[in-house]
Amino acid sequence: MPGILVALGGNALHRAGGNGSWGEARGQMRLAVSVLAEVAAAGEVLVLSHGNGPQVGALLRQNELAAREIPPRPMDVLGAETQGQIGYLIQTELTPALVRRGVRRTVLTVISRTEVSATDAAFSHPSKPVGRYYPEDDARVLRKQYGWSMVYDGARGGWRRVVPSPRPVRWIEGDAVRSLLESSGGSNWIPIVAGGGGIPVVRRPDGTFEGVEAVIDKDLAASMVARELGIRTLAIVTDVPGAAVSFGKRGERWLTQVSKQELADFYKRGEFGDGSMGPKVVAGLEFLEGGGRRFIITDIPSLARALRGEAGTRVDA
Ligand code: ADP
Ligand code: MG
Numbered sequence: 675m676p677g678i679l680v681a682l683g684g685n686a687l688h689r690a691g692g693n694g695s696w697g698e699a700r701g702q703m704r705l706a707v708s709v710l711a712e713v714a715a716a717g718e719v720l721v722l723s724h725g726n727g728p729q730v731g732a733l734l735r736q737n738e739l740a741a742r743e744i745p746p747r748p749m750d751v752l753g754a755e756t757q758g759q760i761g762y763l764i765q766t767e768l769t770p771a772l773v774r775r776g777v778r779r780t781v782l783t784v785i786s787r788t789e790v791s792a793t794d795a796a797f798s799h800p801s802k803p804v805g806r807y808y809p810e811d812d813a814r815v816l817r818k819q820y821g822w823s824m825v826y827d828g829a830r831g832g833w834r835r836v837v838p839s840p841r842p843v844r845w846i847e848g849d850a851v852r853s854l855l856e857s858s859g860g861s862n863w864i865p866i867v868a869g870g871g872g873i874p875v876v877r878r879p880d881g882t883f884e885g886v887e888a889v890i891d892k893d894l895a896a897s898m899v900a901r902e903l904g905i906r907t908l909a910i911v912t913d914v915p916g917a918a919v920s921f922g923k924r925g926e927r928w929l930t931q932v933s934k935q936e937l938a939d940f941y942k943r944g945e946f947g948d949g950s951m952g953p954k955v956v957a958g959l960e961f962l963e964g965g966g967r968r969f970i971i972t973d974i975p976s977l978a979r980a981l982r983g984e985a986g987t988r989v990d991a
Contacts, residue, residue, distance in 0.1 A: 677721065678713060678718060681723040682722065682723070688728040706911075707771040710864075711768065714775075714779055719860035720779075720864050722865070723892065724760050724870070724892070729756040749804075750875070753870050753874070754873050761783025781864045781866065784867045787872055787875045788846070788873065789876070789883065790876060796838040803834040839888065848899065848902045901964040904965065907967065916929055916930070916986045921946075934959065962990075971986060972986030973986075
């Protein structure tokens with residue numbers, strides 16, 4: 675279907691170095707919603723997704739501090755909590771921005787599960803750091819007590835828990851959201867889906883699903899969702915205006931309109947950071963291979979212009 679999926683990165687939701695309060699989160703979101711309302715006013719299908727790294731980190735810490743009174747929840751439950759929290763935040767701030775523009779669309783949060791394969795190699799190689807840094811003695815205890823995998827981060831001088839980051843395979847609520855969008859031509863709704871990459875679940879022999887201790891890359895999940903819905907444009911919104919080559923080095927060059935082949939070649943040359951810009955580029959290439967028409971990497975201030983082809987890094991199929 676024609677339409678746009680906007681995947682919001684941590685920066686649209688969380689101010690680095692801020693106090694982490696709810697008021698601050700609302701203020702940060704208020705900066706993002708006016709451009710989303712502008713996009714919504716055009717009446718096209720609009721689907722939103724978002725990251726959840728800082729929010730999961732905060733919940734892990736809450737669990738840790740409260741553990742003597744309230745048993746900690748597993749990672750899949752924390753994923754669901756962050757979808758609820760961030761979805762509600764977007765609903766709270768986007769709705770008045772729509773009303774101000776006279777746009778009558780309902781913003782709807784869908785608790786979303788992402789199927790992963792139980793045999794994904796990531797389960798034997800946990801790689802995604804979550805939560806806070808621990809001194810060595812604590813790391814030893816946590817490893818023993820909970821069976822956590824821990825890695826040492828030399829730069830920060832501490833140990834961190836790592837969890838598997840398997841590839842997203844399927845979005846379980848996809849059919850339901852597709853029929854919702856098709857029933858109205860798409861213009862009555864703004865669904866918020868696959869927050870934080872979706873809650874990771876594996877299929878059991880009886881066909882039901884079970885949550886697992888893992889996290890899914892939100893950019894790869896957004897790409898999967900966009901392909902499953904047959905969306906035309908995938909826009910990944912982050913804290914830099916696009917993708918650069920020689921990023922942070924002499925000769926740094928911000929990419930504007932590039933071909934799929936050029937982007938793939940830059941990726942192979944290692945131009946994009948692992949775990950940051952790299953997965954965005956992979957997500958975009960997979961989207962364009964899977965029927966998507968246009969892929970954009972940009973930031974909030976440039977989003978409207980990027981959608982008009984005047985800013986950001988843009989790649990056409
Ligand atoms: P998000 O929370 O939006 O997913 P990330 O931190 O994962 O944000 O990814 C965005 C970051 O990627 C940028 O802030 C930048 O530091 C980093 N990055 C790594 N390589 C590049 C590159 N080649 N061009 C632009 N940014 C890059
Ligand atoms: Mg990221």
